[in-house]
Amino acid sequence: MPKDAEPEKLTDYSEDGVDLTLIRWMLSLTPQERLEFLNERVNEIRAIRELNGI
Amino acid sequence: MEFSLPAILRALVEGRVEFVLVGGVAAVLQGVPIQTYDVDIVFSQEADNLTRALAVLESLDAVFRIQPSRRLRPSVSHLSGSGHINLLSKDGPLDLLTNVGENLRYGDLIGLSQPMRIGEGIVINVLNLKTLIDLKEQLGGEKDLAMLPILRQTLRESGGK
Numbered sequence: 200m201p202k203d204a205e206p207e208k209l210t211d212y213s214e215d216g217v218d219l220t221l222i223r224w225m226l227s228l229t230p231q232e233r234l235e236f237l238n239e240r241v242n243e244i245r246a247i248r249e250l251n252g253i
Numbered sequence: 254m255e256f257s258l259p260a261i262l263r264a265l266v267e268g269r270v271e272f273v274l275v276g277g278v279a280a281v282l283q284g285v286p287i288q289t290y291d292v293d294i295v296f297s298q299e300a301d302n303l304t305r306a307l308a309v310l311e312s313l314d315a316v317f318r319i320q321p322s323r324r325l326r327p328s329v330s331h332l333s334g335s336g337h338i339n340l341l342s343k344d345g346p347l348d349l350l351t352n353v354g355e356n357l358r359y360g361d362l363i364g365l366s367q368p369m370r371i372g373e374g375i376v377i378n379v380l381n382l383k384t385l386i387d388l389k390e391q392l393g394g395e396k397d398l399a400m401l402p403i404l405r406q407t408l409r410e411s412g413g414k
Contacts (some may be wrong), residue, residue: 217406221286226411230282230369234259236283241290242255
């Protein structure tokens with residue numbers, strides 16, 4: 200690479216504001232792991248809602 | 254009691270129900286970082302499949318979600334009709350859809366799905382991300398349009414167009 204060449208610009212967000220780091224992290228998981236992660240969050244959020252009487 | 258979305262899918266597979274997973278869980282399985290609470294499936298309305306589906310719904314203790322306290326259970330006539338059947342099972346919310354988008358049914362969607370392994374010996378057909386995006390674009394509601402950027406970016410990051 201020439202000395203004055205610009206390094207590739209790394210960005211965490213797309214132009215429309217989507218967090219690309221989260222997408223890349225999700226894509227690093229297997230489908231089974233993604234489903235387990237989702238299910239854990241569902242139950243955690245339900246528990247918090249119950250704690251708050253919602 | 255805790256919900257188990259994997260248990261719902263496992264029961265459907267073990268009960269030999271023919272279905273395609275659509276909606277938010279289908280998106281999550283393909284790497285879209287969103288939160289959702291229900292399992293949405295489009296099921297085959299072949300008579301044998303309705304019998305198998307009813308048996309699984311019974312095992313999941315599924316009742317209509319609109320008034321769960323009344324404990325109303327779906328019947329063959331509900332499953333053989335049209336539209337959406339929104340249920341609450343012992344393992345969480347489960348929506349049975351007879352069609353999506355422009356009247357796309359199980360037979361139309363199975364070829365647009367991909368098998369995905371979600372557990373030991375458990376493989377389900379998941380509607381592909383490109384088609385999920387197409388459906389959201391067709392629906393065009395505020396909630397659907399809001400989802401489009403994250404769905405499209407995930408498709409790009411995963412090597413799709």
